[in-house]
Amino acid sequence: MTRYSRLRLEALEACKWRGHRMSRFKKLYNTRSKVVGYAVCLDEECYSQVTIDIHPLPNGIEIGGRAVACNCPARNEWRYKDEEDNLE
Numbered sequence: 001m002t003r004y005s006r007l008r009l010e011a012l013e014a015c016k017w018r019g020h021r022m023s024r025f026k027k028l029y030n031t032r033s034k035v036v037g038y039a040v041c042l043d044e045e046c047y048s049q050v051t052i053d054i055h056p057l058p059n060g061i062e063i064g065g066r067a068v069a070c071n072c073p074a075r076n077e078w079r080y081k082d083e084e085d086n087l088e
């Protein structure tokens with residue numbers, strides 16, 4: 001498994017946990033020294049994105065973007081409902 005595909009799976013898992021339904025990953029840059037990919041949430045009121053960078057700068061991050069930081073507004077209620085079920 002390449003570094004890119006490992007980061008892609010890790011990012012998708014985090015986005016799924018946030019309730020997003022993500023598009024396929026596309027590569028923004030694909031050069032020897034830099035490979036950057038991104039995907040967006042397919043929900044019309046969301047469109048949050050996630051970006052992965054296999055060689056981030058020293059002050060950069062490998063996985064970033066709104067989709068891994070914020071819950072999807074379209075599916076928030078479902079997730080909160082699940083959490084309430086777990087508490088009982």
Ligand SMILES: [Zn+2]
Pocket residue numbers: 019020021041042043046047048071072073074
């Ligand atoms: Zn979303």
